[in-house]
Amino acid sequence: MAIYKEPFVNPETCVAKSLLSETLREVEHLALEIARAQAILDALNAKRDEAVARADRFRAAIVPHKRVPQEVLAEIFAHTVEGMPFTLYFLNVPRLETFSLECDADDIEDPDPDDYKLFEDYLLSTDVFCNAESLRKLRMRHFALFECLEDAPFPWDQLTDLDLSLMEMTTASVVNILKQCTRLVGCSLRTTSPLWHTTMQNQMVLPYLQSMTWVRYDHLDDHILEYLLPLSLRELRIASYFTTGVSSLIQNSRSTLEIFRFESPSVDWEVPLHLEDVLSEMSALVEFETSLKISPSTLEKVSSMTLLPCLEVLKCGVSLDSVDSFIAAIENWLQDETTLQAKLSQVTGLLASAIPESAARHVVRIQDQYGIDFQFQRGSAWHNSPFFRRRIVL
Structure with missing residues (x-):
């Protein structure tokens, strides 16, 4: 009669697994706290900018030359x-x-x-x-x-x-x-x-x-x-x-064009017609940025590398109701073995409001698993961003 022996379990291994599980829960909790803190920080920065702007207006109102008659200033300028x-x-x-x-x-x-x-x-x-x-x-x-x-x-x-x-x-x-x-x-x-x-x-x-x-x-x-x-x-x-x-x-x-950014002066955040046709001409593009919302079909082509196959940096607008599908598309992109030839290193989604907590947790998991700089930011009008900041050093 065979004698069954239970496999030996190292007590230290059990303790280590328990500590690991507890630590991972702590990491996830801290990630959520960081997301909340970032939202608070963004709001405080916005309030500070408004206060600085008001202070500048008050400061400008009390400078000495404001008390000089306009006719005198005009004569001086002439x-x-x-x-x-x-x-x-x-x-x-x-x-x-x-x-x-x-x-x-x-x-x-x-x-x-x-x-x-x-x-x-x-x-x-x-x-x-x-x-x-x-x-x-x-x-x-x-x-x-x-x-x-x-x-x-x-x-x-x-x-x-x-x-x-x-x-x-x-x-x-x-x-x-x-x-x-x-x-x-x-x-x-x-x-x-x-x-x-x-x-x-x-x-x-x-x-x-x-x-x-x-x-x-x-x-x-x-x-x-x-x-x-x-x-x-x-x-x-x-x-x-x-x-x-x-x-x-x-x-x-x-x-070979390496960096491309497209914006529209229109208040509508929707991507204009034919932008995908424009992107199809940029097979060697490394960075693409727009505050406009890319259509799901275009994003699918990018994630499958049928469009912009050499892309390393993507920054674009995302509507709140498509956050989950956007994250899923990026994750599928990273899971695809063919993307190992690419070097996707940074993805930024621009949102009009704060990212939902469940989506924030999903983003953290992707960051940890793939080591990619993946984040969502509160979007702002493109003309308030450093649009003219040149990336290429001449």
Whole structure:
């Protein structure tokens, strides 16, 4: 008769398993507490920002120049602009590499268009930059109503970096500037077109352009992007009502686009038509970001690697009712053995409200299992984020 012996169980192993189970429960509890704390921290930061903004307004209201009559300030400004050639001529122009002009609109109440016109006339007539053979970077911000900046005697053809990101300019003016900037490596632009089309006859070659950011408040689809040939483009950030032309821009570029961000000036967070067609042109894309909500079908194609197969960083808007399906799609993406060839390292979902606790726990489990930076953030308007922050170092 066989004698049954119960398998030996090491008491220390039992204790260790019990402690492990207890510790894992503690980890999950702490993860939930962290999620709650983050929500509280976000709310406190928002309140602090509001308080700082109020303090700035109060501080601005009591500065001494606010008590100076507007007529006196206007006279001072006029004399300052008229005396500007004298001031600029003291610059060491031959060695000047970066030139920055910025007007803080918060310090000007009801600016007179004639003052802007006076300043523009000066820029068009000065010869101070004739000997600026070292100038490579030009930055102009917060100047409105400039009609013909392209006629200013800057050495456009030697600039490598152009920042007009906070200017109010027409698309036609920007196009005329780009035609002269044949050596540009990086540019940041912002345009607001009048209610007529800007037309181009020929393609514009930008052989060295690696990074382009363009916010287009253009309500008419002028197809300007279709005429651009950025032969070295690696980073593209576009905010536009239309996706038309972006595909052509990518096709015209002979380089491999690595970073792409698309936003829409519209208040609607839905992705515009044809964005998926645009993404299909970016087989080597590494980072994709948008505050818009990607459709489930597009996300499925991305997670199955039929779209954006080399993607490493994804940041997009997520509706509250699709949080669970979004998390499931990311988990399926990570579980697929074919994704081992990819290097998905960061996923961020932008939500209009706090993430549900059950979803937060699911995210923590995915983080622990796959070692990925996976998180949800309270979404904000894209123009409040660092849209113009360049990722590629030029």
